[in-house]
Amino acid sequence: MGKVALSPPVNATRLACWKRVIESLVEELGRLLQARYIYLRVQEMTRANPDLHDLPNLFRGWWMPYTYFHTMSIGARRIADRTKDSRSLHWLLSDVSRHASIVDVEYFLSLYERPYPEPALRDMWRKSLVQQFRREWGNGGDQLSRDIVEADRNRLAADYDALREFVDRRIAHLDPRWSGTIPSDQALEQFLTTAEDILNRYHGLIVGGSYLTMRPQIIYPWQAEFSVRWWIPPVREFYVDTEERKRREAVAARFRVDEALLGQLEQLIQKHESGAVLTDEELANLESLKQFISWLDEAKARLLLMPKPLTDEKKEQDSEVN
Helix, strand or coil, rough: CCCCCCCHHHHHHHHHHHHHHHHHHHHHHHHHHHHHHHHHHHHHHHHHHHHCCCCCCCCHHHHHHHHHHHHHHHHHHHHCCCCCCCCCCHHHHHHHHHHHHHHHHHHHHHHHHCCCHHHHHHHHHHHHHHHHHHHCCCCCEEEHHHHHHHHHHHHHHHHHHHHHHHHHHHHHHCCCCCCCCCCHHHHHHHHHHHHHHHHHHHHHHCCCCCCCCCCCCCCCCHHHHHHHCCCCCCCCCCCCCHHHHHHHHHHHHHHCCCCCCCCCHHHHHHHHCCCCCCCCHHHHHHHHHHHHHHHHHHHHHHHCCCCCCCCCHHHHHHHHHH
């Protein structure tokens, strides 16, 4: 068997186009798989941290899932898009099926030639490649079988159909015909797994090379940034973290004034403003209550404006002296 000769320019151009599309899709799917991996790991971290459970959940419970599902849905649509002008995996399989005659066993051999000096080793290597092509791609023959390509395209379409209505009528458009059904995570994982398998196979058939690992292999400790505090507020907010919330609740409990006490203060003020004579005891109570309310307002203002957690000032002074 001689090497395949790509004399017709159209064949070489089409093969080059397929290779570019495959490389682009590998990169796109790799990004989706990495986004999925990071999202699921972050959700696991937040569920395992009890200090987060009582805090507002806008970021973790709405923004992250909203962004994640939109990213994954639109990404899946790009991979499985059936529009003829789109360079999707569906388009690739359709075009390969239409032009299956370009790919035969000779082209496959040209991708995996090895410079073995011994003729026996060369012949053994070529024989194993021929057997592989006939088994995986030729249905026993030396030409790419359209039936195999069509089966892969149908498999991709079937798995995407489980996502398609939600993506088209809810994510990409606000279509009133949407049934309200949200695809399961298992359906998304099945689509990604199928797309990964198909891409790997056609990368080996058209581009050449070993099996690609598109699933993320993050070797550095990417979770390290979650070990530090992200936000340092310019003023004290009520919910910053669980420990600070507990401290504020304790302080607020000390500042809580009984309604009866406030009612008593109001009665004394009204009596005083009406010109009625207050007893010495009432005057003393009025002055004490006024001072207490003034102190209470000042303490509340300090609590809200201090940039750092409340500390024992005397203790700080003692530590500075020492």
